[in-house]
Structures are given as C-alpha cells and as structure tokens.
Amino acid sequence: MPTAHTPAIETRILPADAAGITQAAATFAHGGLVAFPTETVYGLGADAANAAAIARLYQAKGRPAFNPLIVHVADIAAARRIGRFNATAERLATAFWPGPLTLVLPQSDGCAVADLATAGLDTVAIRVPAHPIAQALLAAFGGAVVAPSANISGHVSPTTAAHVAADLTGRIDLILDGGPVAVGVESTIVGCFDAPTLLRPGGVPSETIEAVLGRALARPAADTETSEQPLAPGMLASHYAPHAHVRLDASDVAPGEALLAFGPVTLPGASEAAAILNLSPAGDPAEAATHLFGYLRSLDAKGARSIAVMPIPNDGLGEAINDRLRRAAAPR
Ligand code: TXA
Ligand code: MG
Numbered sequence: 001m002p003t004a005h006t007p008a009i010e011t012r013i014l015p016a017d018a019a020g021i022t023q024a025a026a027t028f029a030h031g032g033l034v035a036f037p038t039e040t041v042y043g044l045g046a047d048a049a050n051a052a053a054i055a056r057l058y059q060a061k062g063r064p065a066f067n068p069l070i071v072h073v074a075d076i077a078a079a080r081r082i083g084r085f086n087a088t089a090e091r092l093a094t095a096f097w098p099g100p101l102t103l104v105l106p107q108s109d110g111c112a113v114a115d116l117a118t119a120g121l122d123t124v125a126i127r128v129p130a131h132p133i134a135q136a137l138l139a140a141f142g143g144a145v146v147a148p149s150a151n152i153s154g155h156v157s158p159t160t161a162a163h164v165a166a167d168l169t170g171r172i173d174l175i176l177d178g179g180p181v182a183v184g185v186e187s188t189i190v191g192c193f194d195a196p197t198l199l200r201p202g203g204v205p206s207e208t209i210e211a212v213l214g215r216a217l218a219r220p221a222a223d224t225e226t227s228e229q230p231l232a233p234g235m236l237a238s239h240y241a242p243h244a245h246v247r248l249d250a251s252d253v254a255p256g257e258a259l260l261a262f263g264p265v266t267l268p269g270a271s272e273a274a275a276i277l278n279l280s281p282a283g284d285p286a287e288a289a290t291h292l293f294g295y296l297r298s299l300d301a302k303g304a305r306s307i308a309v310m311p312i313p314n315d316g317l318g319e320a321i322n323d324r325l326r327r328a329a330a331p332r
Contacts, residue, residue, distance in 0.1 A: 008170030013161060016133045016178035025140035027173050033057055035150040035164045036137055037178035038129040040100045040186050040203050041157040041293070042164050043072065043147030044172060045137075051114040054146060058116070060171040063153040068119035069146040070102050070187070071126050074138040079103075079126045082111050082144060088213065089192040095212045098130035100183050100203025104191040117146045127187055133178040149186060150175075156242055156293045156300075156328070159184050163297060184290035185320040190217065201319040203289075242300040242307070246329040250308035258304035260295060262288055262312045275302045285318040292321055296328065 014020035016037065024034045028045065031053040035044050044061060046053040048071050058065050073079050076093050083105030085093070092103060107113070107124045118124050129135065138145060149157040150164045150172075158164045161177035168175075188202035190209060198206050198217040210216055244258070253259050253269035259276045263283035270276065277295040279288035299307050309325055312318050 009173065011165070011169045011172055011175060013165060013175045013177055016176040020176050021133070021136050021140050024137055024174055024176050025142075028053075028141045028143075028145065031056070032173040033060055033171075034137075034174045034176060035158075035161070035168065035172060036134060036147075036176040037131055037161075037181055038072075038134045038147070039131040039181060040129075040183045041159055041181055042150040042161065043129075043134075043145075044150035044164075044168065045072070045145040045147040047141075048072075048113045048117055048144035048146045051116050054114050054116045057146070057148070060168060061148060061151070061153045063148065065116065066119050067153075068121055068125065069117045069148050070189075071113055071117065071124055072129055072134065072138060072145045072147050073126060074135060075128060078144065079128060080108070082108055082113060083124050083126050084108050086192055088190075088196045091212060092190060092192070092196075092209065093128075096204055096209075097128040098135065099128070100130070100187040101209075102127040102187040102189045102200075102202075104189060104193075104199060113144065113146070123191075125189060131178070131181070133176065137176070154241055156296050157186060159290070159293050163294070166297075180290070180294075182290070183317075184292055184294075185317060185324060188320070193218075201323045203317070203320065205316045206319055207315065241328050241330075241332060242296045244300050244304045245306040246296075246325065247306055247308045248325055248329050249311045253308050254306070257306045257308045258299045258302065260299060260307050260309045262310045265310075267308075267310065273308075274304050275299055279312070279321075285312065285316045285321060288312065289317040289321055292324060 027034050028047045031050050046057040102125050104123050104125045152167045159181045164175050183203040186202045188204040189200040191197040191199050195218040198219050253273045259273040261278040279291045
C-alpha cells in the first residue's frame with residue numbers, strides 16, 4: 001500500500017473509451033482504485049463491497065476514516081438495495097436522478113456496502129451520477145462504487161484528469177480521462193430525515209429542491225461544521241484549501257494579491273493584481289462553478305500568497321460556490 005515508507009505504484013492514464021472503461025471495471029473487480037469523471041467533479045472509485053480496497057482508498061487520499069463515502073450506483077433500483085427510501089427520497093430521486101444530488105438514507109437490510117465506507121453510521125449516502133462515462137463504468141462493473149472527490153484530503157476538488165494526476169499520481173491505479181466536468185462543484189447532499197436537511201449545498205440549487213418538496217430544507221446549525229461529529233462528517237470548516245491565503249468579499253486588491261473575480265472588475269488595485277482570473281465576466285454562477293476549483297489551483301500555481309475573491313451572489317449555484325470559498329478561507 002502506498003504510504004510514506006512504501007514505493008509509489010504506477011498510475012496509468014487512459015482515455016475514457018470502451019477499452020479504458022473495460023480496464024477500469026476490471027481494476028475495480030481486483031480491488032484497485034480508479035479516478036473517473038462525474039458531472040460534478042472527478043471521483044476516486046473503489047468497489048463498495050471490498051473493505052480492503054476502501055482501506056486503500058482512504059490511505060491514498062489521506063482521508064480520516066471517520067469521514068464516510070458516497071456510494072455511486074447506476075439507477076434507482078440499485079439504490080433501493082442499499083438504502084431505505086421514504087417519501088422525500090422517492091420524490092427527490094424521481095426529480096433529480098441521474099444528476100448532482102446525493103441522498104442520505106437509512107441503510108437497507110442486507111446493504112452490501114462495507115462498514116468502512118459508511119464510517120460505522122447506520123445511514124448511507126447514495127448518488128446516481130448522470131455523466132455518460134460514470135454510467136458506462138457502473139454498467140461495466142455491475143456493482144456499487146464508493147467515490148469521494150479524487151484529490152488529496154482537504155485539497156481543492158479536481159475538475160480535470162490533470163488535477164487528479166497532480167494530486168494522486170503514484171497512489172492510485174488508473175485515471176480515466178473524460179475531459180473537463182460540466183458542473184464543477186460537488187453534489188448537493190440532502191439527509192432524508194423526518195425534516196429533510198441540506199447537509200451540503202452543491203450542484204442542484206437548494207431552491208430547486210425546495211420547490212420539488214414544497215417545503216424549506218432544514219439546515220444544520222453552523223457550529224456542527226466544526227464539532228467533532230458534524231452531520232455531514234466531511235464538512236469540516238477547513239476544506240477545499242489552496243496553499244494561498246483566501247480573502248473573501250474583497251472590495252479592493254492589496255499589493256501583491258491575486259484576484260479571483262466575478263462579473264465586471266472595477267475594484268481599486270485590480271490593475272496591479274499579481275494575476276486575475278474571472279470566474280464569470282457575465283456574472284453567471286453556473287459558469288463560475290465550472291471554473292472555481294481550476295482557477296483556485298491556477299492562482300495557487302502562480303505562487304500568489306493571497307487571493308482576493310470578489311463577492312458572489314448566493315442564489316443558484318452561488319450557494320455551493322460560497323460554501324466552498326468559505327471553507328477555502330477558513331483558518332487551517
Ligand atoms: O459530487 C460528489 O458528490 C463527488 C463525486 C465524486 O460524486 N463526491 C464527493 O465525495 O464529493 P466526498 O467524499 O468528497 O464528499 C462526501 C460527503 C462528505 O462530506 C461526507 O461526510 C458526506 O458526504 N457523507 C457521506 N456519507 C454520509 C452519511 N451517511 N451521512 C452524512 N454525510 C455523509
Ligand atoms: Mg471531497
């Protein structure tokens with residue numbers, strides 16, 4: 001297993017064509033780790049029923065084992081074998097699957113997901129991804145696949161195969177290159193409890209979910225994010241972190257700072273910025289989401305010590321973008 005004391009393993013990168021998908025499915029069947037595109041971000045997959053493979057996955061990411069994984073399945077029939085659906089889950093699955101929504105449900109009797117993947121909880125997070133390559137891979141493998149984002153734990157999520165390679169080369173078996181992803185932020189996570197609860201804003205705007213449910217989503221109190229046992233245990237305050245310091249809601253650019261812009265750029269100091277990347281010159285949050293993680297990586301790679309971020313409205317995908325930026329800016 002790849003640790004600080006063992007040699008790196010060889011990581012192959014293959015195009016996500018029929019041969020690549022066959023290789024990837026065979027790698028899962030042998031307990032291997034494969035990064036693959038979903039419509040949200042690239043995931044790092046392993047056979048959800050193989051505890052040894054999942055142990056390797058936690059180690060490859062440097063992920064704390066108390067942070068459970070999302071189980072990816074091809075369709076709602078497969079999801080029903082893993083989780084118990086209530087009325088909320090039925091409605092949301094019908095409206096948004098396949099797509100960027102994850103449902104947290106009680107585990108079904110005989111749920112075949114390894115305990116390590118659910119971190120000992122009696123619930124399980126399930127998602128049916130829409131990306132054609134993810135769908136083809138799940139069909140070829142025939143089983144459920146656990147897949148966290150394919151980055152080193154705590155680092156920025158990957159939206160291209162090159163981002164995955166930068167973080168995980170030498171730690172995983174295979175990367176399927178399916179080009180840049182379409183959404184750019186992770187799935188929205190809803191806990192299908194008595195009061196349906198927004199555990200993580202993401203690729204489906206919370207307003208859209210609330211319209212389907214005909215009620216507001218409950219939101220965990222802000223302090224659960226930093227407590228020992230947060231509701232979505234991965235939602236630790238400092239996450240999605242680039243190396244640079246991140247300064248939110250900037251109304252100016254300080255000397256030497258890089259600027260992550262949104263909409264028209266009229267800030268004092270902007271013309272002297274160390275670098276400027278604009279998430280969406282037209283001010284479109286969906287376009288901004290596709291650029292968010294890649295631009296944080298790029299500004300980091302340019303060596304910026306601090307990144308000033310312009311304010312981004314909180315509607316639509318803006319809620320997920322602002323959530324990720326707050327975590328990127330949190331004290332480490
Ligand atoms: O878009 C996505 O969701 C991507 C792609 C690859 O599917 N995956 C992803 O996984 O973002 P990850 O591991 O980076 O985030 C999973 C989140 C974590 O915050 C984790 O704590 C939460 O899901 N989670 C998993 N199982 C849970 C459960 N039973 N109850 C509450 N939260 C859970
Ligand atoms: Mg992640």
